[in-house]
Amino acid sequence: MIYTHLMLGTPFSISPNPATLHLTPSLKAALHKVRRTIDNRQGLSCILGDAGMGKSSVLRYLYGAYESESGVTAAFVTEPEISSPYAFVKSLCQVFNVTPRRSLLDQKNALKEFIFSEAAEGRNVVLLLDEAQGLNSTMLEIVRSFLNYETNNAKLLQIVMAGQLELRNRLKLKANKALKSRIIMYSLLDPLSLSETKAMLNHRCEMAEIEVPFSDSVIQLIYDAAGGVPRDILRFCDGAYALSQLTGEKSVSPETAQSVIDRESQIMADEAA
Ligand SMILES: Nc1ncnc2c1ncn2[C@@H]1O[C@H](COP(=O)(O)OP(=O)(O)OP(=O)(O)O)[C@@H](O)[C@H]1O
Ligand SMILES: [Mg+2]
Structure with a gap:
């Protein structure tokens, strides 16, 4: 098979190019679980792993798969803005081309409207959120609030958070218990x-x-x-x-x-x- 057009840089480049991802059995299992959570509209999945273990590559891989899927609106936040909760929500809106608003509340409402209008057209909205270990409790609470948008049996927004192991520690904090209890599935990337x-x-x-x-x-x-x-x-x-x-x-x-x-x-x- 000729892959030359997919190769960027050297054969052993360390950029997170999903085309170079070798799917190990545990990676396949993790991808399968995330895809099932997304496709069944179950809400939140979480990919955890130490630095350099392949989290960003996995998110890019998923993005590549969902971006071209009809009936799905997928967006990828490579590095969420974490200077304030408002900036955070604005950075989520940006990837969905939702217009910037002047306050946190207006920005959250704009995203909510967008999610509901996509759902009304039968579209599954997927947000891939990298570097999630940088989110503080307020931002994690905002993520939780987006998971409240649901019908009787489906979430309107699917979120995949990827982060280093400190994300797991952060989720263990009492303040973030509500979000942790909503995580349908964790995948831990092993060496x-x-x-x-x-x-x-x-x-x-x-x-x-x-x-x-x-x-x-x-x-x-x-x-x-x-x-x-x-x-x-x-x-x-x-x-x-x-x-x-x-x-x-x-x-x-x-x-x-x-x-x-x-x-x-x-x-x-x-x-x-
Ligand atoms: N299973 C794999 N097959 C091939 N290459 C891989 C695999 N897993 C990781 N890599 C490569 O390792 C490098 C680091 O991966 P990546 O940037 O995705 O790690 P990360 O977990 O996001 O790290 P960080 O926590 O620092 O952001 C990339 O070049 C990626 O292509
Ligand atoms: Mg990364």
């Missing part, structure tokens, strides 16, 4: 296994139409250093592949891989400090 890592790299190389430039022992080295986190695996692979090309290696040697792991780990530690 990849070694065999999933190999399959992911195969998938990437197939898309880029190159031979896999890593031996099993180099993949093991990278896998151990990355702890199964997809973004870290790709970061090490990208650096090692670039360096091996520079030095004219046919495939990445363990020494090259180790030197990139050491260098990138140092950069990551500095970034975290």
